[in-house]
Amino acid sequence: MKSARAVREECEDGGDGAAPHRAASGGLVRLTPHALEASAASLVRLHEPERMNLLGLLMRGLLSANLEDPGLRARALALRGSIDVRAGDMHVTLRFAAEGVHIAADGTSANARVSGDMKSLLGVVTGAGMIGPVLRGRVRIGGNPFLLLRVLPLIRARAGGARAEGDHPALPRAEARP
Amino acid sequence: MKRALVAIVGADNVLDSESDLEPYREDYCEADPVDPSFVVFARTTEEVQVIVKLCASGRTPITPRVAGSNVGGLALPAPGGIVLDLSRMNRIVSVDTADMYAVIEPGVTQADLKRHLLERDIPLTFGFSLAPPDTSVLANCLLGGLTNRSLKYGDQSQWVSGLEVVLPDGSLVRTGSWALSDSAFGLVPFPDVSGMFIGWQGATGITTRMAFQLWPRHRLNKRLFVLTYSAHGTFEAVRRLCRTELCDDIGGLSWPSAKMMMGVKNPYPEPATGEPTFFLYVDLTAETAAEMALKEGVLEQILADIHRKGDRVEEPLDVATLLRVNPALGAFAEFPVELEFLTNHGGGGLTWIGTYGPLSRFEDGIAAGTEIMVRRGFPPLIVTRPMRGGHYGVLRFVAIFDRKSPEEVARIRELNVELLEMVTDKGFVMYKTPPWAWEKLRGRIDPGMLELMRRMKRLVDPLGIMNPGKLGF
Ligand SMILES: Cc1cc2nc3c(=O)[nH]c(=O)nc-3n(C[C@H](O)[C@H](O)[C@H](O)COP(=O)(O)OP(=O)(O)OC[C@H]3O[C@@H](n4cnc5c(N)ncnc54)[C@H](O)[C@@H]3O)c2cc1C
Numbered sequence: 071m072k073s074a075r076a077v078r079e080e081c082e083d084g085g086d087g088a089a090p091h092r093a094a095s096g097g098l099v100r101l102t103p104h105a106l107e108a109s110a111a112s113l114v115r116l117h118e119p120e121r122m123n124l125l126g127l128l129m130r131g132l133l134s135a136n137l138e139d140p141g142l143r144a145r146a147l148a149l150r151g152s153i154d155v156r157a158g159d160m161h162v163t164l165r166f167a168a169e170g171v172h173i174a175a176d177g178t179s180a181n182a183r184v185s186g187d188m189k190s191l192l193g194v195v196t197g198a199g200m201i202g203p204v205l206r207g208r209v210r211i212g213g214n215p216f217l218l219l220r221v222l223p224l225i226r227a228r229a230g231g232a233r234a235e236g237d238h239p240a241l242p243r244a245e246a247r248p
Numbered sequence: 249m250k251r252a253l254v255a256i257v258g259a260d261n262v263l264d265s266e267s268d269l270e271p272y273r274e275d276y277c278e279a280d281p282v283d284p285s286f287v288v289f290a291r292t293t294e295e296v297q298v299i300v301k302l303c304a305s306g307r308t309p310i311t312p313r314v315a316g317s318n319v320g321g322l323a324l325p326a327p328g329g330i331v332l333d334l335s336r337m338n339r340i341v342s343v344d345t346a347d348m349y350a351v352i353e354p355g356v357t358q359a360d361l362k363r364h365l366l367e368r369d370i371p372l373t374f375g376f377s378l379a380p381p382d383t384s385v386l387a388n389c390l391l392g393g394l395t396n397r398s399l400k401y402g403d404q405s406q407w408v409s410g411l412e413v414v415l416p417d418g419s420l421v422r423t424g425s426w427a428l429s430d431s432a433f434g435l436v437p438f439p440d441v442s443g444m445f446i447g448w449q450g451a452t453g454i455t456t457r458m459a460f461q462l463w464p465r466h467r468l469n470k471r472l473f474v475l476t477y478s479a480h481g482t483f484e485a486v487r488r489l490c491r492t493e494l495c496d497d498i499g500g501l502s503w504p505s506a507k508m509m510m511g512v513k514n515p516y517p518e519p520a521t522g523e524p525t526f527f528l529y530v531d532l533t534a535e536t537a538a539e540m541a542l543k544e545g546v547l548e549q550i551l552a553d554i555h556r557k558g559d560r561v562e563e564p565l566d567v568a569t570l571l572r573v574n575p576a577l578g579a580f581a582e583f584p585v586e587l588e589f590l591t592n593h594g595g596g597g598l599t600w601i602g603t604y605g606p607l608s609r610f611e612d613g614i615a616a617g618t619e620i621m622v623r624r625g626f627p628p629l630i631v632t633r634p635m636r637g638g639h640y641g642v643l644r645f646v647a648i649f650d651r652k653s654p655e656e657v658a659r660i661r662e663l664n665v666e667l668l669e670m671v672t673d674k675g676f677v678m679y680k681t682p683p684w685a686w687e688k689l690r691g692r693i694d695p696g697m698l699e700l701m702r703r704m705k706r707l708v709d710p711l712g713i714m715n716p717g718k719l720g721f
Pocket residue numbers: 276311312313314315316317318319322323334354376377378379380382383384385386387388390391392393394395449450451453454455456587590591598715
């Protein structure tokens with residue numbers, strides 16, 4: 071097993087790297103052709119993957135799947151700013167930069183925030199809408215609302231990305247899963 | 249020997265080149281490799297009988313094997329012995345839909361049987377282990393394995409309703425109702441001589457056919473994930489849910505499993521701040537939506553009550569939702585499954601201390617096992633499951649390692665010894681016991697039972713040719 075130090079170094083190669091390019095939070099900038107051509111998975115980087123919490127790993131899966139879509143990829147790469155996502159006591163910060171999205175659980179401040187219990191947040195991500203849960207107090211938002219609005223489509227599970235209910239051979243029909 | 253074997257099964261079914269024997273020298277675990285002299289594929293009971301007679305005449309050790317995925321070196325040969333590969337003996341002989349049992353050969357895999365039932369639209373099912381799809385249903389029944397139907401119906405050996413076995417002298421025996429009736433409905437009411445072959449790791453005979461019970465496949469099913477934040481909350485939920493008798497399965501996985509499934513090969517041994525410590529996956533089945541809603545309602549009530557009393561547990565999440573968020577979790581959507589994070593991680597090594605034990609002691613066992621694994625630098629990957637209505641449960645400590653690194657293998661061996669001592673002290677019993685563990689336990693097992701086992705083994709296998717080296721023989 072690697073030492074914690076080795077882990078950190080491995081994950082920091084290329085690391086955030088976003089700072090010099092960062093525009094004002096929530097701002098949109100011109101895209102680098104390199105990032106547009108990179109594989110979706112390589113555009114979503116985890117800070118210290120071996121220590122990353124479950125929420126960060128879920129987010130990586132979701133963003134990697136979504137960034138396969140050229141439209142969403144262009145949107146993500148044009149976005150600058152950071153958003154703190156908190157599910158229960160777990161939280162991660164998503165930083166949008168020229169090179170892609172960087173996910174960290176280091177507690178640094180962000181330009182916008184969204185928090186709630188896991189079930190409600192998953193509901194938002196899978197398309198239940200934000201307004202209802204916010205009104206019911208199950209999801210809370212704060213910070214730059216424009217950034218939040220721009221990020222939301224990027225963290226929505228798409229029917230074609232991750233498989234939607236009913237598409238999976240196992241679900242929901244009883245015949246498919248013994 | 250080779251000529252005689254070729255005469256029985258044909259040249260295509262006898263292997264002896266170094267490259268062909270390579271896959272049979274070792275399995276996933278840390279056991280030392282052993283070279284067989286031949287690998288022989290049998291396709292019929294008659295062939296098995298003749299091969300066994302041949303081995304008996306030359307006192308050649310013989311090890312039956314299908315996929316070799318038992319994770320304990322149980323299908324590794326004795327030096328110079330032959331491996332009898334039964335994977336080509338893979339007929340589903342019959343499925344009795346009226347009396348709900350199937351008769352299968354050893355090479356029938358989890359995937360084969362599932363496909364057979366689905367393709368014919370037979371409304372019956374069986375339990376799936378987390379073992380790869382190409383593993384033998386029969387072998388896991390003989391080993392008393394655990395599946396996603398074990399909460400309801402017990403370990404897989406309890407579903408066996410009849411065996412056809414080639415004894416070490418080549419003679420054939422049928423056990424259970426099959427000994428008299430044309431229906432293999434059950435092991436009762438004769439003395440249960442099937443026990444001579446169940447749990448014996450192939451050391452008493454070669455089972456060539458098995459009748460075993462199937463279960464109704466209900467119209468609706470749902471798998472729900474429950475995130476929990478303490479061992480007490482987790483197993484309080486498990487124990488209470490067991491007593492509702494509403495769940496088909498309540499699998500439990502500690503936090504590293506989800507991370508490994510989502511691509512983190514070596515999670516840091518401590519959970520991240522605020523992270524759930526366990527995930528329960530609860531299977532519900534029902535005939536109608538109302539029945540399903542009722543079951544879900546009871547589940548939610550119990551979880552809410554536990555939460556209210558101070559153990560944090562989240563509301564159940566449908567696996568379909570989780571799948572949409574991260575397809576990597578698809579491994580838990582459909583069984584049988586290839587858990588690549590365990591079987592295909594580069595280093596090749598997989599090992600565990602898998603036990604059956606009292607559910608009331610799970611928190612204690614988990615705390616002690618976690619301490620040992622973390623102290624030794626391993627993420628505490630733990631798999632649990634209540635069995636047979638909750639009368640006991642599975643507690644399994646799992647580790648992956650690099651088989652090519654002698655240092656890693658040495659670390660793994662030390663880890664397993666310490667875990668074995670800990671679980672045994674706490675009253676858990678290791679299943680599919682590998683030879684090294686049997687040696688450690690031998691001094692603690694009731695001497696009367698050991699002596700009886702020795703006599704039984706001598707009775708059926710006086711030459712000691714059947715899978716030598718297992719269970720201390
Ligand atoms: C990733 C992974 C997950 C797993 N999860 C589970 C799980 O959830 N539950 C579980 O129970 N197991 C599990 N296992 C363990 C293992 O896969 C099962 O024990 C499996 O069913 C064994 O089948 P096999 O074909 O690999 O048997 P083998 O390993 O080939 O044989 C197992 C034993 O049976 C003997 N044997 C084989 N055929 C016969 C025969 N015809 N007559 C007499 N003896 C015979 C062999 O000599 C050996 O001792 C898992 C394994 C892996 C790799």
